[in-house]
Every structure is written in structure tokens, then in C-alpha cells.
Amino acid sequence: MISPRGRRLAIDVGSVRIGVAVCDPDGILATPVETVRRAKDGSDIARIVEIVDEYEVIGIVVGLPRTLANTEGRAVKVARGFARALDTQVRDRDAGRDAPIEFYDERLTTVTATTALRASGVKAKDARAVVDQAAAVAILQGWLDAHR
Numbered sequence: 001m002i003s004p005r006g007r008r009l010a011i012d013v014g015s016v017r018i019g020v021a022v023c024d025p026d027g028i029l030a031t032p033v034e035t036v037r038r039a040k041d042g043s044d045i046a047r048i049v050e051i052v053d054e055y056e057v058i059g060i061v062v063g064l065p066r067t068l069a070n071t072e073g074r075a076v077k078v079a080r081g082f083a084r085a086l087d088t089q090v091r092d093r094d095a096g097r098d099a100p101i102e103f104y105d106e107r108l109t110t111v112t113a114t115t116a117l118r119a120s121g122v123k124a125k126d127a128r129a130v131v132d133q134a135a136a137v138a139i140l141q142g143w144l145d146a147h148r
Contacts, residue, residue: 006058009033009099010140011048011086012106012132013062013079018044019132021140022055027147030140032133042085049089057099060086063106063139079103104143112138 005025012019020033033055036047052060062083065075080103087101117127117134 004058007055008059008061008140008143009048009052009055009057010061010063010104010136010143011082012135012139013065013082014038014132015078017132018048018082019134019136020048020051021133021136022051022057023140023144027144030137030144032130032137035130035132042089045082045086045089048086049093052090052099053093060090060099060101061104061140061143062086062101063135064103065106068107102143104139104146106135106139106142 005027007025008023008027010021010030016038018036018038020036021030022033023030033051036044038044051057060083062079064079065073067073083101083103090099090101112135117131122130
């Protein structure tokens with residue numbers, strides 16, 4: 001069991017959508033929650049803060065999309081910037097608990113999620129709606145397995 005006990009939330013930050021997943025309080029299994037549309041007005045961050053409160057999340061894992069050469073490109077800068085903005089909003093809310101943010105290497109999670117969805121019979125057009133959630137599940141499950 002991961003200590004301390006409680007739900008963790010993972011996000012896969014994309015340029016158009018954000019996949020969100022959460023685990024059970026014992027930190028065993030990650031499950032998809034929803035896909036949040038990116039927004040310039042901050043409503044995407046506000047929605048994730050709502051999810052943090054709804055699930056009583058004690059920690060947030062943000063996927064860090066490093067390149068295969070283990071370098072940080074534009075996508076990493078976007079993910080880090082999003083995480084900073086999310087951290088500010090999570091800390092500023094009046095929920096009485098903190099949910100610190102950690103980063104986790106997410107190389108190939110979207111590719112893995114897309115492949116798994118296709119293998120299970122989900123058509124490419126339909127997969128777009130859930131591939132980001134599946135990537136967030138892969139991020140969180142990888143983090144959970146690494147912390148056991």
C-alpha cells in the first residue's frame with residue numbers, strides 16, 4: 001500500500017484536451033475520470049480543481065512528456081506551466097487540505113493508450129474522446145506501481 005492512504009489524481013496535459021484519472025484510496029488501481037477541454041479562460045484548471053475536491057485527492061501526478069532522448073521540449077514546458085497554474089489554484093481554494101503535485105515520465109503513454117484502445121475494438125474516431133483518459137490512467141498506474 002502507498003503511504004499515506006488516499007486518492008491520487010493524474011493528468012495528461014495535451015494541447016487540446018486533458019485526460020484525468022484517479023486511483024482508489026489504497027493506491028492499487030487507476031481508473032479514468034474524464035477528458036477536460038483545454039481553455040484559455042482557466043475553466044480547464046477550475047474543472048480539475050473541482051475533481052480534486054470531489055475525489056478528496058491528496059496528491060496530483062502530472063505526466064511529463066519527455067522526448068525519447070530524455071530531453072525536455074515544448075510539451076514539457078506546457079505541462080510544467082499547466083502544473084504551476086493548477087498548483088496555485090489548488091493551494092488558493094478553501095478546501096482545508098493540500099494536494100501536492102509531482103511529475104512522472106509519460107513517454108509513450110498516449111501511443112500505448114491508443115494501441116490498447118484499438119486492440120479492444122475502439123475505432124480511431126471514437127478513441128479520441130477517451131485516449132487522453134487512458135493516457136492519464138497509464139501515467140497514474142505507472143506512478144502507483146513505481147511507489148509500491
